[in-house]
Amino acid sequence: MSNLPRFNIVHSLKTSSYFLVAALCLLVAGDAHGKAASFADEIALSGSHSTDEIAADEKPEFNARKVIVDHVLDAYDWHLFDIGKREFSIPLPVILLYEGRMYVFLSSRFDHGYSAYKGFRVSKEGHNKGRAIRVLDDGITPDPEASFIYDFSITKNVLAVFISSVLLCLVFVKIGRRYKDADIYSTPKGLPAFFEPLILFVRDQIALLAIDRKHYKKFMPYLLTVFFFILLNNLLGLVPFFPGGANVTGSISVTFVLAMFTFFTTHWFANKTYWQHIFNMPGVPMFLKFPIPILPVIEIVGAFIKPFVLMIRLFANITAGHMVILSLTALIFVLGGVSIILGYLISPLTVLFLIFLNFLKILVAFLQAYIFTLFSAFFFGMAVPDEHH
Amino acid sequence: MELLMPGLGLVFWMTVAFGFVLLILKKYAWAPILNVLHERENKLAQSFSDAKRIEQEISQLAVLRTEKLAEAEEKHKEIVSKAQIDAERIIEEAREKARQEARLINEKADEMVEAYKQKAMREVRSQLSALSLDIAEKVLLEEFSDKQRNARYVNKLLDEVVMN
Structure with a gap:
């Protein structure tokens, strides 16, 4: 019975994958090149600034850790x-609420982090x-008595989140x-032909797999949104130039918000059986629940651990991927610092490996979007168990 | 460590942006898309089941048709044979009736013939008696007219008596 539509999916996935691979081949080539170039400039820059920041004792050294974390x-x-020693960047609005006052200015005032503005400065460590952070009048020393800065910049x-949101x-x-307008019998064409298999995948292989058939519908909007949001941002994170390159899904704040959405959705829709399982697990001896509520405590902790794990997994996977790529790129400069010949020797190898890694990261982009969505679906499925069970 | 510190601003803006995306997509994208997918699948499933059902119905109808045909054949035979029997019975009955009627008519005719015969006999008898009386009268009269012969006869008779 369902053989017919399934054939279509396979077919369109095949066609679209050629396109995807071709497009990403181009990006990968650009990525390796772009990152290498920006590293080279950074070395030069850190050299030029180190004279006024650090005691100018010796030749500026390439600090791989610092560069990677900064990226x-x-x-x-x-x-x-x-270009040369000049950094070109898009200045973005900085919005700070500090001690009841609002400070709004463009980030270009920070001069790429080298100067303070209105008593604020970009922290370099810690x-x-x-x-x-709030700094003292000298513009460098952090203010030890500073209160909390509400940073809505x-x-x-x-x-990047805004751009991907608008794009989505x-x-x-x-x-x-x-x-809305289409005849339901017509085969999808264009954009729907590309996205329908993915939507069906989320529905059939994620939602219906994890959630009871009676309840899955109310979770579909969230699952689809979260899947495509993560997927888009994962892929955009692989693009080395604007509007890609931001490490959105590798940011703990973003994965925290996504995990919180999963958490609140789970508990908003959770039914009586779920709560009963948390506070009064049936079929378990009483001494586990009263007077010391061991099991309820475990269950409650578990309810928080689930989204926490979601948050960490996505963040760690994406960040680790970026770090591996950055580390491999940094290898050229570390070895180049030792010996210029060694740097040249290692670079073709590194670029080859980077190409391989970028392909791996495309896989990871899909995989992590899938896993986050799947696990969210599993949590939803646990929140709406069968009543008579 | 700095990697693991959620930023207030990013959390805030991410919540706002993602919330809006969720709401907008829920209303303007997922609802119509999922609806169409659902409807399409329903229609497809229905078409399939319809086709299956119709196929079954057709095969059932074929069976039914042969059954009905056989039944009709049977009935036809039955009717024909019954008609034959009926016809034979009716003919036999008619024949019987005719026979009876004929017998009745014969009997009646016999009776009538008998009655007529009786009547005729009676008439004949009455007429015969009258006629014979007439004839006798005439004969007697004739006989009495020839007086010589009568006398001779009487004499002869007397002779006989006397001789005896």
Whole structure:
């Protein structure tokens, strides 16, 4: 009975995969090149600035760890490229609420993090690294008595989230409109032909797999949104230039929000049986529940651990992927620092390996979107168990 | 460590953006898309089951048709044989009736013939007696007219008596 539509899916997936591979081959080539170039500039830059920051004792050294972390972290401006020693980036609005006052200015005031503005400065180290901190009048020393800064800046990741949100809305609202007018017997063409198999995949292989047939419908909008949101941002994260390159799904804040959405959706729709299983697990001896509620505590902790694991998994996978790519790129410069010949020798090998890794990351992009959605679906499925069970 | 610190701003904006995306897509994308997919599958499933059902019905109808045909044949035979029997019976009955009627008519005719015969006999007898009386009268009269002969006869008779 369902053989017919399934044939279509396989067919369109095949066709679209050729396109995808071709497009990503181009990107991979650009990626390796772009990252290498920006590293080279960074070495030069860190050299030029080190004279006024660090005691100028010796030749500036390439600090792989610092560079990698800087690339993975969020930033106040969107770095595009460097020409010589000049950095070109898109300045983004910085919005800070500090002691009841609101400070709004463009991130170009920070001068790529080298100067302070209105008593704020981008922190260079510590757990606030890359974030605005309050500094003393000298513009360098952090203010030890500073209170909490409510930072609502439109950072690189925020802008990337906005861009991908708009992109998602544009694409899928357009598809939705096509479906509204379409004759339901017609085979999908164009955008729907590309996305329908994915939508069906989320429905049949994720939602219906994990959630009871009676309940799955109310979770579908969230599962689809979260799947395509993660997928799009994973893929955009692989694109080395604007509007890609932001480490959105590798940011703990973003995965935290996604996990919270899963958490609240789970408990918003959770039925009586779910709550009963948490507070009064049936079929378990009483001494596990009263007077010391061992089992309820375990269950409650479990309810929080589930989204926490979701958050960590997505963040770690994407960030680790970025880090591996960055580390391999950094290898060229580390070895180049030792001996220029060694650097040249290692670079073709590294680029080859980077190409392989980028392909791997395309797989990971799909895989992580799938896993996050699947696990969310499993949690929803657990929240709406069969009543008579 | 800095990697693991969620940023307030990003969390806030991400929540807002993702929430909006979720709401917008739910209303303008997922609802119509899932509806169409659902409907299409329903229609497909229905078409398949319809086809299956119709196929079954057709095969059932074929069976039914042969059954009905056989039944009709049977009935036809039955009717024909019954008609034959009926016809034979009716003919036999008619024959019987005719026979009876004929017998009745014969009997009646016999009776009538008898009655007529009796009547005729009676008439004949009465007429015969009258006629014979007439004849006798005439004969007697004739006989008495020839007086010589009568006298001779009487004499002869007397002779006989006397001789005796």
